[in-house]
Amino acid sequence: MQRVKPKRKRWQSLLILAGILAGIVGVIVLLVSLFTHRPVTSVTAYRLPCEYNDSITPFGNHVLYYDGVSIHCMSSTGAVRWSFQLGANAGFDATDTVIAAWAGNTIYIIDQNGNSTYNDNLGAPIQFARAGKQYVAAIIGDDTSPRLVVKDHLGAHMDEEADAYKKLLMLDVGFYGQNGEYMWTLSLDVFGTASNTILNTFEVGKMNTGEVSLGSAITYAVLFENSVLRVINTRKMLSFNYRGTEDTASSVLVYGWRLINADIPDKGSAQMLFAPTAQTDSDFDIRELRLISGTTDRRYSLPDTCLGAAMWNRNIYAVSANTLYRAAMDDNRFTDYALPLSNPATRYIGVMQNGNMIIASDNEVYVCTLPHAPRR
Numbered sequence: 353m354q355r356v357k358p359k360r361k362r363w364q365s366l367l368i369l370a371g372i373l374a375g376i377v378g379v380i381v382l383l384v385s386l387f388t389h390r391p392v393t394s395v396t397a398y399r400l401p402c403e404y405n406d407s408i409t410p411f412g413n414h415v416l417y418y419d420g421v422s423i424h425c426m427s428s429t430g431a432v433r434w435s436f437q438l439g440a441n442a443g444f445d446a447t448d449t450v451i452a453a454w455a456g457n458t459i460y461i462i463d464q465n466g467n468s469t470y471n472d473n474l475g476a477p478i479q480f481a482r483a484g485k486q487y488v489a490a491i492i493g494d495d496t497s498p499r500l501v502v503k504d505h506l507g508a509h510m511d512e513e514a515d516a517y518k519k520l521l522m523l524d525v526g527f528y529g530q531n532g533e534y535m536w537t538l539s540l541d542v543f544g545t546a547s548n549t550i551l552n553t554f555e556v557g558k559m560n561t562g563e564v565s566l567g568s569a570i571t572y573a574v575l576f577e578n579s580v581l582r583v584i585n586t587r588k589m590l591s592f593n594y595r596g597t598e599d600t601a602s603s604v605l606v607y608g609w610r611l612i613n614a615d616i617p618d619k620g621s622a623q624m625l626f627a628p629t630a631q632t633d634s635d636f637d638i639r640e641l642r643l644i645s646g647t648t649d650r651r652y653s654l655p656d657t658c659l660g661a662a663m664w665n666r667n668i669y670a671v672s673a674n675t676l677y678r679a680a681m682d683d684n685r686f687t688d689y690a691l692p693l694s695n696p697a698t699r700y701i702g703v704m705q706n707g708n709m710i711i712a713s714d715n716e717v718y719v720c721t722l723p724h725a726p727r728r
Contacts, residue, residue, distance in 0.1 A: 395676055397692045397718045398429045404712040410704040412448035412464065415719065423453060425466060428708045428719045434466030445482050448705055450505060452483040452490070459490050461505055470507030484527030487556055489535065491522045498522045500537065502556055510557045511535075519543050520550065527556075528576035534561070534594060536574055536581060551583060553596040562596020573611050577622040584611050586629070589644070604649070609642055613703075615663035621646035623663040623681070641668065643681065652679065655686055660700025664707050669722055671700050671711055678723055689723050 400415060402408070407418035414433065415426045423444060425433045438444075442455035451462040457477055461470040474492050476499070481490040487510055493499045497518050502511035520539040528534050535556055541548040549566040551574075569585040576582070580599070581592040584606065591602035609626040616622040626642040641652040641661055654661075654670055655677060661670035670677045670686070673696035677686040691697055693713050701710040707722045 395689045395692055395723060396721045398720075400426055400430050400710075400717040400719060401432065402426070402717055403715045404699065404717050407444075408701055408710065408712075408717060409446060410702045410710060411446050411451070413704055413706045413708075414464075415704070415710060416444070416446055416451070418442060418444065423451070423462075425464075428704060428706065430719070436460075436462055436466050436468070443480060445480070447483045447485065450483050450488075452481040452488040454478040454481050454490065457492075459488070459503070461488055461503070461507065463505075469505055470503065472507060474501060479522065482525050482527070484535075485532030487527060487532060487535075489525045489527070491525065496521055496542070500525065502535070511554070513554070513560070516552055516560060516563070523549070523571075524574070526574055528574075528581060529594070538571055538574065549585070551592070551596065553581075553592070553594070561594070562592075564592070564596055564598065566590070575614055575616060575622060575624070577616050578620075582622070582624075586610075589624075604644060606644075612638075612660065613662040615666075621648075623666065625661055625663050625668065627661065636673070638670070641670070643668065645681070648681070650681070652686075655688065658700075659697060659711070662700075662703045662709065664703050664722060665724065667722075667724065669703070669709065671697055671709065673697055676709075676720065676723070687723075691720065693718060 402417045409416050411425060417424045420440060422435045422437045424435045427433055438453055439455045442453060444451055444453035449464045453460040453462060457473045458471060459474055459478060459481060460468055462468050474490060476492040479491040481488060486504060488503050490501045491498050492501060499514040504510055517539055521542055523538040523540055525537045533556055535554040537552045539550045547568050549571045551564040551566055552560060553562040554560050569587045571583060571585040573584040574581060583590045583592060587607050589604040589606050591599045608629055610629045610632045611624060612627050613625045614622050623643060623645040627638045628640055631637045631639055636657050636659060638658045639654050643650045656672040658670040658672045666681055668679045674691055676689045676691055679686045695713045697711045697713050699712040701712060703709050709720045709722055711718055711720060
């Protein structure tokens with residue numbers, strides 16, 4: 353007599369199926385985890401189709417280069433995405449998405465795809481221009497009594513100021529606020545008994561919100577983080593609110609140190625990287641670093657003299673002639689990675705938005721991938 357196998361109950365089949373599916377999901381999660389969390393242990397380098405000059409700068413995930421006639425936008429692997437003709441003796445400034453360029457009296461506003469959204473003759477020589485999230489500022493006219501003109505990205509006239517800068521030399525201008533709706537300027541009084549740097553703050557299209565005398569110490573950087581303007585000179589890092597009122601309790605002594613890089617997230621504290629002033633005078637002489645971020649104020653010793661250093665993704669990266677060094681903010685030592693270049697690196701240029709680093713080896717320019725540690 354042939355035996356008849358008892359039928360498996362439905363709930364038992366469902367349990368077995370669920371177990372199989374859970375096993376498959378577990379394997380997939382493990383594989384993804386191993387792949388995404390594994391460290392990148394080597395550096396890849398791509399040569400750009402240009403020779404080194406001082407115009408090369410990061411532009412979001414791309415690189416900008418001015419060859420004396422045209423500005424070119426290149427990908428991180430060296431492909432030329434677009435070119436825009438400016439003519440001779442031009443200059444430019446860029447955010448991650450927009451470019452303010454100038455030549456003679458003419459201002460150009462160029463989007464990330466190489467299209468000009470505005471260009472016009474401003475009626476006077478342009479000293480320099482700066483790009484922001486919404487606006488572009490141009491400094492025009494005489495060196496010691498300049499005029500500030502502000503346009504939006506489509507060229508609409510937004511603001512103008514001249515009286516605040518009579519007998520002053522304009523040093524720099526920039527935008528701040530969540531949408532770049534505020535503006536700061538640095539100017540220098542060279543006619544007084546002692547030199548004096550002046551900080552002005554504006555709400556674009558509305559009013560001058562503040563004016564502060566910063567004294568004779570050379571002010572060279574202004575950053576915006578956590579609704580605070582960090583104004584950095586050769587002695588201190590000062591803190592101001594939107595209206596230009598100083599918070600004296602938040603000042604930090606930075607005498608003997610120079611800001612060389614900063615990573616400013618949308619939320620949270622900026623990571624500001626300093627090097628000894630004496631070591632920034634030479635391209636090959638950076639041996640120490642200082643990181644200031646929120647309440648953190650930490651020093652690092654580099655394994656070798658380096659050309660430059662940068663913050664990206666809460667990691668410190670420093671480059672020497674033949675090696676790239678990496679350390680997380682809390683690490684006590686640097687990990688080293690060989691640079692895959694045929695000749696030693698000679699200059700650090702900058703870090704792109706996606707974390708690639710631009711460096712030069714004599715006249716050759718490279719984009720190098722930045723190694724990273726597994727996520728914790």
